Amino acid sequence: MRRCTSEQRGVSPDVITRAFVATEDEFLGLVQEQWRTRPQIASVGACCLVGVVCNGLLYVANAGDSRVVLGRxxxxxxxxxxxxxxxxxxxxxxxxxxxxxLLHPSDPNIVVVKHKVWRVKGIIQVSRSIGDAYLKRAEFNQEPLLPKFRVAERFEKPIMRAEPTITVHKIHSEDQFLIFASDGLWEHLSNQEAVDIVNSCPRNGVAKRLVKAALQVAAKKREMRYSDLEKIEPGIRRHFHDDITVIVVFLHSANLGLRTPVSVRGGGELSGSAIF
Structure with missing residues (x-):
C-alpha cells in the first residue's frame, strides 16, 4: 500500500485497488512456487478489509464479508x-x-445452495478474497489438491476476484469511531448493538469487549454457558462460532486537518484496538 501510494503520489480508489491486486499477485506467486510441495496452499484465502484516512476522507476497501461500521x-x-x-x-x-x-452467464451452477446457504460453486460463501487460488487459476484446480476444494469442470475465467469494493466517506465532527470486524462478530451482533457497546464502555479494551459480547451470544445460541465455550480448544470451537477479529478506531477532529496520510494497522488472534 505504501509503495502504491508513493508511486501515485497520494491516496485514491485506484491506488488502493492496485495495492490489493499487488498483494494478490504476490500471494499467487507464492502458491505457484510451493504448489508441488504444499499443494493445499492453493486453498488458502482471506478476506481483506482496509481503511485509510487522508485529508479528512476515509477510504474503505473490502474484498470479502468483513465490515466497517461508523458510530455517529x-x-x-x-x-x-x-x-x-x-x-x-x-x-x-x-x-x-x-x-x-452476470459475470458467468454460461455457468448455471456459479451459485448454488449447499448446507442451507448460498455458496459460490457450492464451495465457498465469499465471492472476493486474497488467495483461494484454486478458484482463480485452473492450474490449481486439480490433484494433488484435496477433492473438496476442486471444481468439477475446468474453467478459463477466474471464479473469484481480489478487487475490492471501495467507498469514500468525508469525516464529520459527529463521526466518533469506527469498528472494523470480520463476519464472526456480525454473525452475532447487529451494527447498532456493536456501536452501543463501544459507546458505553471505556476505550481501553473495548475491542475485546465486543469479542466477548459476540461469544456470549454464540454460547446462548448453543444453550451453553460462556465459561464452558471458553474451555473448548480453538480448532474445535470453529464448530460453535466463526473466528472473530476486531479493531476499533476512535476519530479525533484534530486529525482531520492533517495533510499527511494517516493510517492505522492493527491485528491479533482475536482482537485489537487503535486510536488516531
Missing part, C-alpha cells in the same frame, strides 16, 4: 447511530449472486 453522534438527542460504510461479497446477498451470474 446524531442531534438533537445526541444518540449514537450505527452507519455501515462497507459492502460485503457474500453469496447470501442477492446482489452478489446477481453479479456472479
Amino acid at each position: 453522534l446524531r442531534s438533537p438527542f445526541k444518540e449514537m447511530k450505527a452507519v455501515q460504510l462497507s459492502s460485503e461479497h457474500n453469496a447470501s446477498v442477492e446482489s452478489v449472486r446477481d453479479e456472479l451470474r
Whole structure:
C-alpha cells in the first residue's frame, strides 16, 4: 500500500485497488512456487478489509464479508447511530449472486445452495478474497489438491476476484469511531448493538469487549454457558462460532486537518484496538 501510494503520489480508489491486486499477485506467486510441495496452499484465502484516512476522507476497501461500521453522534438527542460504510461479497446477498451470474452467464451452477446457504460453486460463501487460488487459476484446480476444494469442470475465467469494493466517506465532527470486524462478530451482533457497546464502555479494551459480547451470544445460541465455550480448544470451537477479529478506531477532529496520510494497522488472534 505504501509503495502504491508513493508511486501515485497520494491516496485514491485506484491506488488502493492496485495495492490489493499487488498483494494478490504476490500471494499467487507464492502458491505457484510451493504448489508441488504444499499443494493445499492453493486453498488458502482471506478476506481483506482496509481503511485509510487522508485529508479528512476515509477510504474503505473490502474484498470479502468483513465490515466497517461508523458510530455517529446524531442531534438533537445526541444518540449514537450505527452507519455501515462497507459492502460485503457474500453469496447470501442477492446482489452478489446477481453479479456472479452476470459475470458467468454460461455457468448455471456459479451459485448454488449447499448446507442451507448460498455458496459460490457450492464451495465457498465469499465471492472476493486474497488467495483461494484454486478458484482463480485452473492450474490449481486439480490433484494433488484435496477433492473438496476442486471444481468439477475446468474453467478459463477466474471464479473469484481480489478487487475490492471501495467507498469514500468525508469525516464529520459527529463521526466518533469506527469498528472494523470480520463476519464472526456480525454473525452475532447487529451494527447498532456493536456501536452501543463501544459507546458505553471505556476505550481501553473495548475491542475485546465486543469479542466477548459476540461469544456470549454464540454460547446462548448453543444453550451453553460462556465459561464452558471458553474451555473448548480453538480448532474445535470453529464448530460453535466463526473466528472473530476486531479493531476499533476512535476519530479525533484534530486529525482531520492533517495533510499527511494517516493510517492505522492493527491485528491479533482475536482482537485489537487503535486510536488516531
